[in-house]
Amino acid sequence: MLTAEIHVTLKDLVLDPQGTTLKRSLEALGFTGVAEVRMGKYIQVRFDSDDRKAVERQVDEMCQKILSNPVIEQYRFTIREGQ
Amino acid sequence: MLTAEIHVTLKDLVLDPQGTTLKRSLEALGFTGVAEVRMGKYIQVRFDSDDRKAVERQVDEMCQKILSNPVIEQYRFTIREGQ
Numbered sequence: 001m002l003t004a005e006i007h008v009t010l011k012d013l014v015l016d017p018q019g020t021t022l023k024r025s026l027e028a029l030g031f032t033g034v035a036e037v038r039m040g041k042y043i044q045v046r047f048d049s050d051d052r053k054a055v056e057r058q059v060d061e062m063c064q065k066i067l068s069n070p071v072i073e074q075y076r077f078t079i080r081e082g083q
Numbered sequence: 084m085l086t087a088e089i090h091v092t093l094k095d096l097v098l099d100p101q102g103t104t105l106k107r108s109l110e111a112l113g114f115t116g117v118a119e120v121r122m123g124k125y126i127q128v129r130f131d132s133d134d135r136k137a138v139e140r141q142v143d144e145m146c147q148k149i150l151s152n153p154v155i156e157q158y159r160f161t162i163r164e165g166q
Contacts, residue, residue: 001118007125022126025149031141033132035084040125042090043105046118058114066108 002047004059006077008068009040043067046083055079085130087142089160091151092123126150129166138162 010016019037026034045062047055056079063075093099102120109117128145130138139162146158 009125009127019126022149026128026145029148031145033130033141034128035131036127036129038127040127042092042123042125043102044092044119044121044123045109046120047116048118049116055116058116062109062114065112066105 001082002049002052002055002079003081003083004043004045004047004055004077004079006043006045006059006063006067006075007040008043008063008073008075010038011072011074014072041067052079084165085132085135085138085162086164086166087126087128087130087138087160087162089126089128089142089146089150089158090123091126091146091156091158093121094155094157097155124150135162 016038018039022039023034023037026037045059047058049055059077059079063077064070068075099121101122105122106117106120109120128142130141132138142160142162146160147153151158
């Protein structure tokens with residue numbers, strides 16, 4: 001069994017309204033010194049397979065087709081053994 | 084400048100309807116061998132401060148107060164130098 005850990009984040013130049021809202025909430029709660037907040041997705045995909053090469057290819061294709069929006073988002077992933 | 088990288092995930096025993104929906108979409112697109120999909124949040128918080136201990140305390144408090152729902156979610160974070 002292999003598990004892919006995928007991070008999908010907004011590209012650096014893309015505004016992040018959700019992050020800005022969260023930053024304001026943190027300030028309203030009294031947290032000081034926060035310069036910026038960026039929100040992203042963290043997706044874990046577990047595979048029955050043990051074929052690392054094939055899983056890597058599949059995950060890359062998933063990221064491009066459905067898990068990210070390549071116009072505004074970037075992705076990176078690692079594959080590890082186990083659940 | 085310090086940056087906190089925070090992962091918020093559902094506890095293992097909590098059902099993940101968003102992950103289940105995504106798994107079905109992947110199968111509908113022809114991806115085979117997917118055993119499970121779990122969706123989580125990945126939050127980056129940048130601090131003006133260089134006081135690692137103080138930032139660690141702040142991030143832990145943020146996670147408990149606003150970034151996660153401790154009833155159903157768990158969190159982990161790392162602090163690194165730079166943006």
